[in-house]
Amino acid sequence: MDKPKNRETRTRIVYSTYYRVHPDDRQKFVDAVLPHLEYTAAQPGCVFYVFAADLxxxxxxxxxxxxxxxxxxxxxxxxEPFLKALREVMENVRILDRQGQKYEIASQGAGDPPGGTEGFGVDGES
Known part of the structure; x- marks a missing residue:
């Protein structure tokens, strides 16, 4: 059984990608990727796998x-879940722009802002 994932889990490869989809196809994109999110995030070796809407x-x-x-x-x-989602997106969604980067991580540390977060009510602090 894999150990639980947390911020100390070593991440060696990171992808950061954005998709600009045609407004009429946004829900089709969501419907295509949603079914495989939990499956992928639970896979051995996956540290995180998250789609998020731009604010x-x-x-x-x-x-x-x-x-x-x-x-x-x-x-x-x-x-198969990834390939199915990819097929559905490619066949049903008009992607107007897509850009992605792959990063290979040489070292990893905490991502807190300089000076930390104490006093900002983060992690249950008040």
Whole structure:
């Protein structure tokens, strides 16, 4: 059994991608990717896998994904849930723009702002 994922889980590969979809196709995009989100996030080697709507443009959807290693990413990229979602998006959604970056992480540390978050009510503090 895999250990629970938390912010100390080593992430070696990160993808950051955004999709600008035609306004009439936004729900089709959501419907295509939604079924495989929990499946993917639960896969061994997946640290995080999140789609999020842009706060300024409802037709932009961001994907952030983190993987422990290339083998885990390769398993995901050949899994039936991923391939099904990809097919549905490619066949039914007009993607007006897409840009993505792959990052290979050499080191990892806490992502708190300089000076930390004490006094800001973060992590149950008041």
């Amino acid at each position: 300024l443009d409802p037709n932009v959807i961001h994907l952030s994904e983190g993987w422990e290693n290339q083998a885990a990413l390769d398993r995901h990229n050949t899994s």
